[in-house]
Amino acid sequence: MEASDRNTEWRKQLRQALNAKERTEIERVKMPELPPKERIKSQRLEVNTGLTPEMAQREAKRCMDCATPTCMEGCPVGINIPGFIKQIEIGEFKGAADILKQTSALPAVCGRVCPQEKQCESKCFYLQKLKKAPVAIGYLERFASDYAWESERTSKPKIENSLGGIAVVGSGPSGLSFAGDMAKKGYDVTVFEALHEIGGVLKYGIPEFRLPNRIVDKEIESLRKLGVKFETNFIVGMTKSIEELKAEGFRAFYIASGAGLPRFMNIPGENLNGVLSSNEYLTRVNLMGADGADSDTPVFCGKNVVVVGGGNTAMDSVRTARRLGAERAMIVYRRSEAEMPARLEEVKHAKEEGCEFITLANPVEYIADEQGRVKQVKLQKMELGEPDASGRRSPVPVAGAEYLIDADVVIVAVGVSPNPIIPHSVAGLEVSKKGTIVVDEKTMQSNLPELYAGGDIVRGGATVILAMGDGRRAAEYMHRQLQQQT
Numbered sequence: 001m002e003a004s005d006r007n008t009e010w011r012k013q014l015r016q017a018l019n020a021k022e023r024t025e026i027e028r029v030k031m032p033e034l035p036p037k038e039r040i041k042s043q044r045l046e047v048n049t050g051l052t053p054e055m056a057q058r059e060a061k062r063c064m065d066c067a068t069p070t071c072m073e074g075c076p077v078g079i080n081i082p083g084f085i086k087q088i089e090i091g092e093f094k095g096a097a098d099i100l101k102q103t104s105a106l107p108a109v110c111g112r113v114c115p116q117e118k119q120c121e122s123k124c125f126y127l128q129k130l131k132k133a134p135v136a137i138g139y140l141e142r143f144a145s146d147y148a149w150e151s152e153r154t155s156k157p158k159i160e161n162s163l164g165g166i167a168v169v170g171s172g173p174s175g176l177s178f179a180g181d182m183a184k185k186g187y188d189v190t191v192f193e194a195l196h197e198i199g200g201v202l203k204y205g206i207p208e209f210r211l212p213n214r215i216v217d218k219e220i221e222s223l224r225k226l227g228v229k230f231e232t233n234f235i236v237g238m239t240k241s242i243e244e245l246k247a248e249g250f251r252a253f254y255i256a257s258g259a260g261l262p263r264f265m266n267i268p269g270e271n272l273n274g275v276l277s278s279n280e281y282l283t284r285v286n287l288m289g290a291d292g293a294d295s296d297t298p299v300f301c302g303k304n305v306v307v308v309g310g311g312n313t314a315m316d317s318v319r320t321a322r323r324l325g326a327e328r329a330m331i332v333y334r335r336s337e338a339e340m341p342a343r344l345e346e347v348k349h350a351k352e353e354g355c356e357f358i359t360l361a362n363p364v365e366y367i368a369d370e371q372g373r374v375k376q377v378k379l380q381k382m383e384l385g386e387p388d389a390s391g392r393r394s395p396v397p398v399a400g401a402e403y404l405i406d407a408d409v410v411i412v413a414v415g416v417s418p419n420p421i422i423p424h425s426v427a428g429l430e431v432s433k434k435g436t437i438v439v440d441e442k443t444m445q446s447n448l449p450e451l452y453a454g455g456d457i458v459r460g461g462a463t464v465i466l467a468m469g470d471g472r473r474a475a476e477y478m479h480r481q482l483q484q485q486t
Contacts, residue, residue: 018061024126028133029059036352043291043323044208047349048112048142053093056143060089062135064125071137074123076469077110077177079103081120085140097148100141105180106173106219106468108149109202111142112211114465115343149218163187163482167250169236169422172200173464174455175256176223177471182254183226185479190250192234197287200258201456202464204283207316209323210346237425242451252450252478255437256471259456261417265308269366270412274300274374278309278317278413291324302409303327306377308363309413310340315347317411318355329355330405334362334382334395360384362395364402366410377407418457426451436460444474445481452478 032049039045051059063085071081080099087096100107116138121127124134163186168175171193179189197203199216224230236242242253262277264270281299284290290299305321307314310333321329331350333340336359340347351357361379369375381401384393423431430438430447437446437453444452454470456462462470 020064023062023064024130024132026058026062028062029055029136029139031136031139033349036354039209040319040323040353042209043285043320044212046212047209050146051139051143053091053143053147056088056093056140057091059136059140060085062126063089066125070123070125070128071120071135072123074119074121076119076465077104077472079107079120079141081137084144085135085137088140088144093144093147096140096144100144101222103472104468105177105223105471106202106464107141108145108215109173109211109219110465110468111138111140111145112215113206114138115463117344119465146215164251165190165249166252166254166478167192167236167245168254168256170194170200170256170258170455170457171198171220171230172256172258172455172467173202174258174467174471175200175254176220177468178254178256178454178475179228179471180223180226181472181475182479183223183228185475187479188229189227190229190231192236192239193230193232194235194257195287196232198230198232200256204287205279205313205316207282207286207320209319210316235421237421242422242426246450251482253452254471254474254478255422255446255451255453255457256455256467257419257422257457259416259418259461261419262412263415263417264412265363265414267364267366269368269374272366272368272374273372274302274408275366275410275412278307278313278411279416281317281411282313282320285320285324291320299324300409301325302407304406305329305409305411306332306363306405306407307411307413308332309415310335310342311413312342312346314411314413315342315350317413319346319350319353321409321411322353322355326409328406330358330407331355332358332361332363332377332379334360335392336360336384339384339392358405360395362397363410366407367404374407374410376404377410378402378404416456416461418460422457434460442473443477444470445477449481 039047065082069082084096084099120137121134126132127134166182166187166189168179168191171191179191183189198220202216262279284299288297289295290297301324305326307318318329318331360382363377364380365378366374367376381398382395385396388394418435437457439446439453444454452474454474455467
């Protein structure tokens with residue numbers, strides 16, 4: 001019997017075992033979590049503790065195995081969502097992990113940090129047709145990936161890397177996704193990372209209470225097994241140029257150097273001691289261990305910590321401050337909570353952990369003490385006006401409504417700009433006014449035929465899964481181009 005016939009047969013059996021009405025009556029699973037009082041004791045304790053096999057199989061039974069799986073339309077990397085979920089339902093957890101690995105280089109990462117509620121789950125039949133909670137696709141993705149690792153039953157692919165050398169600049173999600181796909185296609189892939197650890201934003205930007213480093217390391221190890229090579233402490237454009245790497249034999253390049261340049265608001269007092277970017281704050285804690293008592297580069301923890309912004313990075317920062325001992329860890333956001341771009345789960349966790357939310361307020365000045373350290377933030381009260389280009393209502397200052405709050409640490413999390421090294425060091429490369437690399441949106445190819453780019457260096461700021469989607473698309477089209485040349 002052919003594999004496709006077997007697939008059809010067991011799906012038919014599943015439908016007979018549990019009819020559609022019975023499936024829709026199963027309530028969505030709730031992710032087990034560490035209690036707030038316990039989890040805020042350490043930066044290294046993961047909040048979500050994962051599903052049990054019984055919970056995962058029960059949730060998988062909710063999947064209707066739709067003839068037209070609209071959930072897949074919301075997945076930037078094109079995961080076979082019904083396929084891996086049905087494997088979980090019948091207890092074939094390794095099979096589920098293998099399906100995930102066919103299209104995703106980082107399933108255990110995506111299962112933890114991707115905004116499924118805005119992507120695959122937002123397209124789920126339950127939400128679209130029944131107005132019920134969607135299938136917990138992200139939870140199931142995490143379960144299958146973790147199970148495969150914990151049972152040490154992951155596949156060990158053997159691939160001949162004989163199609164020539166490909167260089168990847170940056171080891172964040174976009175670079176890793178691209179590297180995995182190109183290695184599977186038979187290329188000799190080398191990833192160049194500027195920092196001393198592989199993982200990019202997955203390591204320095206996302207705290208371990210959301211994404212443990214051991215998970216990132218396991219995903220990287222699976223790429224090593226594919227033949228991907230990694231070089232750390234290597235800044236392409238400074239250590240060596242693109243031209244020098246080309247002379248060494250690299251056929252083509254994928255630029256995924258990210259957006260590591262912090263933005264500030266250009267208001268008085270931004271240069272005071274105690275005012276820092278979320279990039280610096282999170283990197284020092286996550287990558288350099290600045291939360292430890294014996295750290296060589298300790299960060300000042302502060303009692304009253306203000307985090308400016310309303311995105312996931314702001315939530316990561318304010319929750320980190322709470323774990324570092326802040327008595328008051330405050331989010332200051334210029335719109336209302338309803339307009340916050342952060343994931344609802346992150347907002348929920350922040351509130352549970354005692355973080356405060358000051359909304360409809362915007363900093364206009366940071367005020368210093370006698371030693372030149374920030375001691376207060378002057379806030380401008382705001383109100384919501386008409387929607388802007390993003391669809392959110394624009395914040396408008398309320399005349400004469402300013403007030404002060406105490407703060408001995410301020411973390412600015414209002415966005416980032418692209419890393420300028422590659423755009424400035426490659427002759428003839430087309431760059432936008434914002435400093436992003438201009439590419440064909442379909443192919444991710446720049447105006448230089450041998451150079452492709454994706455992730456934040458193109459988008460200016462994106463989710464992990466969108467960056468990974470860029471990497472997959474670039475790999476497909478670069479492969480086509482290179483095949484035409486041989």
